[in-house]
Amino acid sequence: MSPLVGLAPLFIPSPSQNVWHLGPLPIRAYALCIIAGIVVGMVIATRRWRARGGTSDGLESVVVLAVPFGIVGARIYHVITDYELYFGPGRNPVDALKIWQGGLGIWGAVAFGALGGWLVARRRGIRFPALLDACAPGIAVAQGIGRLGNWFNSELFGRPTTLPWGLEIDARFRPVGFEQYATFHPTFLYELIWDVLVAVVVILLDRRFRLGHGKVFTLYVLFYTLGRFWIEALRIDTVNEIGGFRLNNYTSVIVFVGAALVLAWLVKNRPGRETVVERPVPVEAGSATEDGTDAGTTEADAESEVETSTAESPETEDAVEPGRPRAEG
Template sequence: MQILLQAATLVPASIPSPDWSGFDIPLPWGTLRIHAYALCILAGIMVGLWLTSVRWARRGAPEGSVWDIVIWAIPFGIIGGRLYHVVSSPDQYFGPGFDGTGDLWLIPQIQRGGLGIWGAVVLGVLGAWIGCRRAGVKLTAFLDAAAPGLLLAQAVGRWGNYFNQELFGSPTTLPWGLQIDANNPNFPAGMPADTLFHPTFLYESLWNIAGVLILLALDRRFNFRRARLFWLYAMYYTLGRVWIEAMRIDEAEQINLFGITTRLNVWTSIFVFIAALVVFILVGMKGRPEPDTPYLEGRGPGADKAEDEAKEEAREVAGADAVAPSPGVRDTDSRVSDSESRDNLPDIQNGSGHPSTPTEEEPASMSGNKPVTDASETGNSRHQATESAPEAGTSK
């Protein structure tokens, strides 16, 4: 019992505020500040890509295509996330009520924090679509493979809010309350310096990690297709984001709908959840795709070979058409019958250059089998042959 009490005294009664937020790299013209927030985002991207690449390879996708896709999806996602953050929290950029007292130069300074997940997902999907088209694969197949990895990336990236000491929740007395430096610009004015706050970054990180395990288990059981796992991801994340977002006390755009005024992100989460649920049901009514392949039509394995064979067949057909005889023209094939060749030869004996058909007497007289009974007839025949020989020699 005494050991347990001593161990309990070693457990901190709160989560301490970080005493490190990055480091500087000396350069000839100054220093380059590497923020812990950026490192967390980068680490999230790396682990998310690792899980996505493993799942993508198991789908039978072409090797290396995941990099062809994310090279478009990541930049689009970062830009979209920043734009959504600026729209949902415009005061520091445009001033309260857009009175022009804000600082527009803060918009590109992502290292200070501020990425809205909804903008990141929308533009990230657009970038992924471009990459998928170029790689010859289906966007829906990639979204199913990437859904758990996306949630894992968010779980790791959320720790960037801890190092920036931002986006925390309302005050709490729970033992896992979060300490915030009283001199930090994000510390709420008018509150005691030892006030503890709900660590909403930790709540969301744990929620997302649990979601990764749930999505993997559901996909193993049901083997989702047509981006249904992605819509499950959207439903799960928004379900947790509603209650986590409602706990935060940082400044955000307030929207009044149906007589209820709350943060823009809360309403966005509700609408995204409903939309994802509807799409999930409608897509499920279509059944599994046939064939079940991540490739676009005509871009799968063997498509290039089939295309080459089709081109070769087309060339053969074109070649056969080129040598085909025209109507009314005698076939020039070399395989002509001997009888036809002889019929077309000139008649050498009668000196005529025109083709002639041998008579019945000519074969008999030339065969030598018929006995000669008339000497004068024989002599005349020899005389005719002698006179006709020079003429036959000049005919072609």
């Protein structure tokens, strides 16, 4: 690797600042990137959900709980796996609450976000696997956009490199032992590109094979962990290791194997795609039935709701076909 000499103009510069002030209110780039990712992901998920026969109202009710659950879960995962940053001699545990300083683990975000989504889906009679399939590409794109926050914070970059797309890092942000290097692998960019590719691939596979019952989401997890293992191996930020491998590398392998097993089971036991994915919320409250639907909701009501939502959704290959029988999820 070459030391800090003769920087090429093609190198990616780091932003000069990551926070702006609107009066006394700080506007942080990290937060803006996360918000932008959520918005774009929501747009993608809404389009796919409506094409499957769901309603925008149903998806919005899920997102209201899934997003805060995901953010809390992401922070919890980060604090647990990097506990030495917040607890112990010379550390301030209060810093664990300062989410704006960076530190979100996607593993915790997806797990807790899915938990929040499941709680709402169960209450509203939404088929959760179908919901996951609709949201999967949007989640991938949201992750990629959120990674731009690492760029603004000059954090989580990779090993030194002299490649034209190397990322320039100011001396104050270089880890110990790498002070003499100026440009590093832009892992934020690698993950952004990989996440977008994952979203495109799972959408194309879904259109080609009309996947359902959680297979789209499982494919997203499978592909993401594959790329994350490689990207994680490039990073040089200080983290906990086991046997010379970063903790997130182990997480990637475990989740990858788990997703592969789940996908194999789904392909064998859950062919095709669900048709009716969301039951309407009745106007008048009634008693709940054993499967979670309201006693005041009739089969005719459910079919009417699906036909209405399908008519409102854009014409795509994923659109629910009116008149098809209800499939079991």
